[in-house]
Amino acid sequence: MIPALASALMPLIRGLDPETAHGLALKALSWGLAGRDSTPDDPVLATRAFGLAFRNPLGLAAGFDKDAAAVLPLMRLGFGHVEAGSVTPRAQPGNPRPRLFRLEEDRSVINRMGMNGLGIDVFCQRLAALPRPLPAVVGANLGINKEGSDPERDYPAMTRALTGIADYVVVNVSSPNTPGLRDLQGEARLIAILDAMAASAPAMPILVKLAPDLSEDAIPALVEACIARGIAGLILTNTTIERPASLRSPQAPEAGGLSGPPLFAPSTAMLRQVYRLSAGRLTLIGCGGVGSAEQAYAKIRAGASLVQFYAAFAYDGPALVPRMKTGLAALLRRDGFATVADAVGVDA
Numbered sequence: 001m002i003p004a005l006a007s008a009l010m011p012l013i014r015g016l017d018p019e020t021a022h023g024l025a026l027k028a029l030s031w032g033l034a035g036r037d038s039t040p041d042d043p044v045l046a047t048r049a050f051g052l053a054f055r056n057p058l059g060l061a062a063g064f065d066k067d068a069a070a071v072l073p074l075m076r077l078g079f080g081h082v083e084a085g086s087v088t089p090r091a092q093p094g095n096p097r098p099r100l101f102r103l104e105e106d107r108s109v110i111n112r113m114g115m116n117g118l119g120i121d122v123f124c125q126r127l128a129a130l131p132r133p134l135p136a137v138v139g140a141n142l143g144i145n146k147e148g149s150d151p152e153r154d155y156p157a158m159t160r161a162l163t164g165i166a167d168y169v170v171v172n173v174s175s176p177n178t179p180g181l182r183d184l185q186g187e188a189r190l191i192a193i194l195d196a197m198a199a200s201a202p203a204m205p206i207l208v209k210l211a212p213d214l215s216e217d218a219i220p221a222l223v224e225a226c227i228a229r230g231i232a233g234l235i236l237t238n239t240t241i242e243r244p245a246s247l248r249s250p251q252a253p254e255a256g257g258l259s260g261p262p263l264f265a266p267s268t269a270m271l272r273q274v275y276r277l278s279a280g281r282l283t284l285i286g287c288g289g290v291g292s293a294e295q296a297y298a299k300i301r302a303g304a305s306l307v308q309f310y311a312a313f314a315y316d317g318p319a320l321v322p323r324m325k326t327g328l329a330a331l332l333r334r335d336g337f338a339t340v341a342d343a344v345g346v347d348a
Contacts, residue, residue: 018100018109022064022314029070037078037322042329045080047340049283049305050205050232052137052167056080056325057340058296061287061308062141062170062209066117068126075136078321083308084123085141086172089154091119092145095177099256103249107291108260109311110251111239112177115143120158127165140166141209146178151193156200163203171197174211174238176257182211187221194229205232212237212266212288216273223277233283235308236274237267260311264289268302275303275348291316293327300340301347 016024028034045056059081060074068084075082094116101110117123127138142158144151159169171193173184184190190208197206208226210219226234239257246262267288275284286304290296291312299307313320337343 017098018102019097022100025314026065026070029073032073034073034077034318036073036076037318039078039322041078041080041325044329044332044338045325045340047305049285050168050207052205054080054137054306055135056328057300057304057306058321058324058328059083059137059139059285059306059308060313061310062086062139062172063111063113064310064313066113066115068123068140071127071138072130072134075134075138077318078325079136081137081139081167081306083139083141083170084127085117085170086115086143086175087117087120087123087140087158088115088143088145089120089149089158090145091122092116092147101251101254101256103247103251103258103260105248106246106252106260106262107311107315108247108249108258108262109314110254110256110258112254112256114146114177115175120161124161124165127162137167139168139170139207141170141172143172143175143178144181151184151189152196155193156196156202159197159202159204159206160200166204168205168207168232169202170207170209170235172209172238174209176211176239176241185210185214185218185222187218187225190222191225191229194225194231198229207231207233207235207283207285209235209238210270212240212263212270213242214270219270219273220277223274223282227278227281231282233285233305234274234278235285235287236271236304237263237288239263240266242266259288261289261291264295268299271299271304272302272348275345291320293324293331296324296328297331297343298347300343301345303345303348305341305344 095114286299290309
């Protein structure tokens with residue numbers, strides 16, 4: 001099945017309960033039913049970030065493949081990187097269902113999954129079993145258990161377990177669906193976690209994922225703390241707990257993190273702010289509300305070296321990836337950029 005055909009079937013899948021549909025999509029991917037994008041990437045899209053080579057800057061955000069069940073089939077759809085997770089030290093069921101909601105009128109998603117998953121051991125087994133070399137970069141997004149967590153212990157331990165089987169790890173301190181997790185974005189707590197990570201001498205790049213709901217005043221100290229502790233980059237941003245007045249869906253009042261188009265403006269504003277603050281000392285990944293080549297390009301021009309998306313992929317299916325790559329390459333060439341890196345931050 002080619003990506004365009006798989007995308008044509010998306011309306012049928014969306015007729016199912018969102019979480020059931022998501023599980024079915026993962027199974028279809030793991031069985032190879034979504035096909036692959038066999039078109040070579042335009043050379044203008046090749047880039048480097050935190051010491052790694054990316055065939056293109058487009059990536060799948062964490063949350064889609066929590067248990068690393070379909071990493072290779074997802075890569076074959078044309079992504080330059082796939083970020084699996086969030087994974088927790090131990091398996092946990094997450095929050096009660098229903099916990100995933102489509103806001104069809106807004107092309108958005110609300111989730112309060114609660115980091116359901118099979119835990120780090122299964123996650124590592126699946127990544128270790130993948131045939132190498134992989135066609136794209138693989139990242140691992142790390143979370144904590146709802147009960148019995150010790151962030152200063154758990155984040156370094158999971159990083160050690162992933163050494164040699166993931167290309168980079170992300171310290172997720174910004175999901176709104178695990179009690180107390182966002183408190184870890186406080187300067188003192190984040191510093192303690194990053195110090196513990198540094199003490200374990202990680203052998204791969206470490207990134208931190210932040211929430212779009214942080215106050216502007218809190219951001220400079222967090223940026224400097226990350227730079228001082230050798231963090232490779234930041235992902236800006238996670239989902240939001242805000243509910244813009246523009247939302248039209250009757251599902252809008254549901255609790256959880258909102259992703260999709262309403263997140264684009266605030267996440268891009270924060271990206272631009274952090275790009276200016278970091279002054280080239282951090283690599284930034286733009287995430288939030290991206291659904292087109294134009295929006296991916298706007299993230300790059302605002303300071304992102306790489307771009308991630310999730311909600312748009314859930315709505316449009318596999319055909320979105322090659323379409324965005326073609327469009328992004330055309331935009332870069334139109335404006336005279338020879339590489340993605342040349343366009344990073346030109347609007348910031």
